[in-house]
Amino acid sequence: MKDIIQQRLTALRAEMSKAEVDAWYISGTDPHSSEYLPKRWETREFISGFTGSYGVVAVTKNKAALWTDSRYFLQAAGELEGTGIEMMKLRVPDAVPPAEWLAQNLSAGSKLGIDTQTVSVAEFRNLQRTLVKTGIELVETPDLLEPVWKDRPAIPSDKAFELELQYAGLPGTEKQQTVASKLAKKGAELQIVSMLDELAWLYNLRGSDVSYNPVFTGFAVVGATESILFVDAQKIDSALKLKLEADGVQLKAYTDFYRFLSEINGKKIFVDPGTLNYAAYSLLSEKNEILEGTSVVALLKAQKNATEIEGFRRAMVKDGVALVEFLYWLKETVGEKPVTDYDAGVKLAEFRSKQEGFKGESFPPIVGYKGRGAIVHLHIGPNDGLPLEADGALLFDSGGQYLDGTTDVTRTVALGPVSEQFKTDYTLVLKGMIGLTLAKFPYGTKGCHIDILARQALWENGMNYGHGTGHGVGHFLNVHEGPMAIRQEYNENPILPGNVLSNEPAFYREGEYGIRTENMIVCVECEETGYGRFLGFETLTLCPIDTSLIKSGLLSDREKNWVNEYHAEVKRRLKPVLNTSLHSFLDELTNAI
Template identity: 60%
Template sequence: MNEIRNRLKTLRMEMLKHDLDAWYISGTDPHASEYLPDRWQTRAFISGFTGSYGVVVVTQEEAGLWTDSRYFLQAEEQLKGSGIKMFKLRVPDAILPEEWLAKKLDSGSKVGFDPQTLTVAGYRSLNNSLLKKGIGTVQTSDLFEKIWETRPEISKDEIIELETKYAGWSRKEKRELVASKLKEATADFQVVTALDELAWVFNLRGSDIAYNPVFTGYGVVGKNEAALFIDPAKISAELRGLLEKERVEIFNYAEFWKWLKSVKGRKTLIDTSSANYAVWDALHDGNFLQEETSVISMLKAQKNETELNGFREAMKKDGAALMEVLFWLKNNIGKKEITEYTVAQKLAECRAKQDGFRGESFPPIVGYKEHGAIVHLNVGPDDALPLEKEGILLFDSGGQYLNGTTDITRTVALGEVTPQQKTDFTLVLKGMIALTMAVFPEGTKGANLDVLARKALWENGLNYGHGTSHGVGHFLNVHEGPMSIRQEFNPVPLKPGMVMSNEPGLYREGEYGIRTENMIVCVEQGNTDFGKFLGFDTLTLCPIDTSLIDKDLLTENEIDWLNSYHIKVREELKPLLSEELLAFLEELTQPL
């Protein structure tokens, strides 16, 4: 931890040169990415914390890291001896970083931030809180350029085209869709800052970020504009020719700022939740800024027919791979050494055999016993627990396929389990089924449905700290918006075609963790005199461990749902499995 302390010392010296009392580190890149390119792993560099979410604030005397319940245990461990204190977010009485700064600093103090790595919404929250105390915010250059001697460069990995047979819509069709939505919003064009939106609208994919098939760049899309700001070395001559033929202008990544400053008298749509403050600052003088949810984000979230068919095919491949893993686990547990790490390796190995596989969609989470309670655990060969023929194992993993992205969690019994574990597992399962079976009117928001996944747990004095559902991209980011199902209010309504996770859980610190996760798609259920109603269809195809269920806790409807789901799993996976695996699947899916 001396290394982290030395980095903090060097940063503080740099802050003094800029006359700063504190520096705010958003923990993301210029594109508000969750998972980051190596160049912008700044949170890990300055704190040693390797989770995918967290804000760091450094003053001349103190330093803090704010993260959510997925990472409480991990952050406490990784921050030991660093001089950085961990603060909890999304819990009752949470103190936000801006509130902490307002208490720690005197009136007249200055808090610096890099405008390229803080969203407009993030800046406003920070600035508004500090202004109340007479504390100013100051735009600075990227101070990491001064203190990170071996900082990686932006990747030069090649960008590839995603063919229309996978994407469903061509670039031209997507541009026309975007233009029509911009017209409704009375905007001329949209600045595209989020990397998944950039990849989607131009039908391109990359490998700049591990697990996320995106590339570093900016874009502009409108009725009369289509421009990409990327490293030209990343595209082949053939792809460049194709883009230019379609009138997509190609500029160097660094030219984006010059281009923005040249824009005058235009109506520009900007999404303040993803666009960085530097973009807003460059455009707001001399232009009309329409601040709305990205139209590309909304179009991307409602999958077209080709994308949905692709998801269903990807789920079959994923299910076949998972059956191989479950079979291997059952036949080797207690007979040979298996650890959490070797299970993770096996998941990747079995998925890699599937046609169209393009890597994992996130670092696999495999947790046995007390490790299962660490929500976003990622172990290596040296810190992985050995598995025994007892207790429960939680594994959360996913794959990237050309025709879809998968994300699944299963909790399985490795041997004898306790009555408490069966009760906990069943209560979590009841929540997952309740959300799956929900029927709701058009216009419903995710927060309106979240209680369905928690009701059985709440009635027993139990809960989980993370969200219930996130969007999933199509051969894109495993976490995508703008919709979600969680306790915090999200104004984006659920719409047909939105592909999401469904993942209630329960975590007993120091004992075990339980989570059951399927991917679902929002579908139309029909019209009545009271309007249009929606529901969900399950996409994931993998058995749920019935040996962990306390049947007495399930209703007849819940049992019927589970039995019907297992029939569907058998029918869909049957053509992809060997006789041996099919017999095993039939064993796992016997009616409850």
């Protein structure tokens, strides 16, 4: 594989020479700013061999580098070894971001080529801001990988399908009217919708174009008088076409999108610079007034309606049953039969697949035994499995897609004896998860304001983890969604009622073990006092926490009570639908501490 990567870099450099650019920038995403990608746009993996879900690549005439964050440092270092591509760290102190690296490695007068269909407005501006000072020009190029990538996959042609109202809660027409109303308050006539999950939510449609994400490839232009969906005709069957048209949706070909934008004139158009690609923005900005901010659709989508929240609750019961079945399988199998951490991931998916309305996993399962648990986003294949033994601990982070909702859960469980240090670390992580769960905060609070609640016990012991604490979760949509987040970095979007998030503090000792405990939570109204409106969280996930790893002396009475109350709720919700043969096992897992 290393030789193949080097050959591809050589071929890319030949295309750079033809395009008369000194470097080429690969954003690692598609025209929709997607995290998980249709095969056609897996450009980062194609040119580097790195299989993680986040990272950018820059290639000059004699150097190449890939940037990623702490979730992938260990994985990227291994996958890039021998390729000639340098691994660069992001989101850590003293990081040298791509723009700075390019400024250091290109001379004044150099040209950096960019396929602007795959770079957001914000990313383009960030590069420009740094590089223009050093006399480096940004040049729009075609996709230079097109001639290099033989047999490149086409855009998927799978059918889109309607998500019925019993799951969606609101008809697409009502959502579009709400968007138009919000736009009018901003003084805008139209919004360009480019994110695939926003598109799916807005029209109550789902698809299968992207592994793990039930979305389809398209764009939309929506406003008070227009609702235009740009999507390949073969993706919409005749019945769905008639329904969409009856709802006032105009269907146009996906390939007509950029031409259509070039013909819009004299409008006030709202765009999200963090997600809209620069090619679309540059066409619009020539003849229209552009207003910018967080996508109206993203904000509305993130505040789940009552039907969606109830769907999440149903999905959690299904997921909880599958997880208890998996834990029982672990108990009966490890130490008795040969089994690997890869096998465990496959088995977990198998248990979920038996649940009604299951539509696949929500992301590739992360199953790490012992030292592999410290690889935050571990990705292993069938030939890379590590045998599980009745010793140490297993970390598994996985999720399911159900018509009812999307799940994401992490547990760290003992397969045998662990060290006292492990138990201490485990308990400190648990304290952080409970701390965030029990948060009560005034309306308008942002994720960075409450992130410390998940880290405080670790910080007090000189410990930390490098990733965020909480990300939004879509409703039968992407497992990672914005615009809000709970992490140390500033994010202007507050945590609002109806936001569904992960709560996943962690700790990793490289080469020894990883610990992460993750529940999904939904933001709810708590109370209104003379001092304002206060919000909190309700836990959605229903899965036992391994109490054998807890040092109860490190927990306060309030924290112990939370664990016991949580386990009582898990038992109450799961027992009626769990096979009776597993009732005593569930009792054992949820015994009070």
